Structures are given as C-alpha cells and as structure tokens.
Amino acid sequence: MAFYEHVFLTRQDVSGQRVDELVEQFKGIIEAGGGTIGKTEYWGLKSLAYRINKNRKAHFSLMNLDAPHEAVSEMERQMRINEDVLRFMTVRVDELEEEPSVQMQKKDRDDKRRRERERPREEAKELTDG
Numbered sequence: 001m002a003f004y005e006h007v008f009l010t011r012q013d014v015s016g017q018r019v020d021e022l023v024e025q026f027k028g029i030i031e032a033g034g035g036t037i038g039k040t041e042y043w044g045l046k047s048l049a050y051r052i053n054k055n056r057k058a059h060f061s062l063m064n065l066d067a068p069h070e071a072v073s074e075m076e077r078q079m080r081i082n083e084d085v086l087r088f089m090t091v092r093v094d095e096l097e098e099e100p101s102v103q104m105q106k107k108d109r110d111d112k113r114r115r116e117r118e119r120p121r122e123e124a125k126e127l128t129d130g
Contacts, residue, residue, distance in 0.1 A: 008088035009058035035067020
C-alpha cells in the first residue's frame with residue numbers, strides 16, 4: 001500500500017459537525033477499501049485566495065492515508081459527487097508524519113504568542129488592583 005496526504009475543502013456554510021461527519025464518511029470508504037487512516041486534522045475555517053463556487057471561505061481538513069490506489073480513487077470519486085466538498089488534493093508521500101502538520105504548529109504558535117501578549121496586561125492589572 002502507498003502513503004498519501006489528502007486535504008479537502010468544504011463550503012463555508014457547512015457546520016463543523018457536518019465536516020466531522022464527512023471525515024468519518026471518507027474514513028469509512030478508505031477502511032472498506034482495505035486502507036487505514038494515520039491522523040486527521042481540522043485546520044479550521046480559512047479565507048480563500050479567490051472565490052470558489054461563490055465561497056470566500058472554506059473549512060480545511062487533512063487526512064493521512066495508508067491505502068491502496070483503488071480506495072483513494074473511490075474516495076475522490078465520492079468527493080466529486082458531494083456538493084459540500086469544494087476542492088481536494090491527494091499527494092503521494094514516502095512516509096507519513098506523526099507530528100502535527102505545519103498548519104497546526106502555526107496555530108499553536110499563534111495561540112502561544114497571544115497568551116504571552118495577554119500575560120503582561122494581566123500582571124499589570126494585578127499590580128494596580130493589589
């Protein structure tokens with residue numbers, strides 16, 4: 001079997017719960033075809049560089065796959081049929097990464113910076129109150 005990284009975009013008006021349902025649906029297709037899913041990541045609702053089918057934003061999701069080509073082809077066929085999926089891209093890789101993707105690392109880094117910026121404000125407030 002081969003390793004794949006698969007990213008897909010869903011419409012902006014779809015709920016986060018529906019995105020999770022889609023991920024589970026596509027996981028089922030891969031597993032029925034004899035493959036396994038290494039990890040899945042929800043990257044969030046992000047702005048697009050240009051409109052796709054009148055959408056300015058989309059929900060981004062990543063799936064790491066260890067599956068035969070037939071299972072991946074079937075999943076892509078189902079994505080083409082599904083009206084909630086705007087775009088998808090599957091890339092074959094030599095090995096799957098177990099650590100968080102660059103997108104998730106960026107999100108963690110941004111959250112950490114935000115907490116560090118807020119900490120001096122809280123400390124200053126404690127000094128003036130106390």
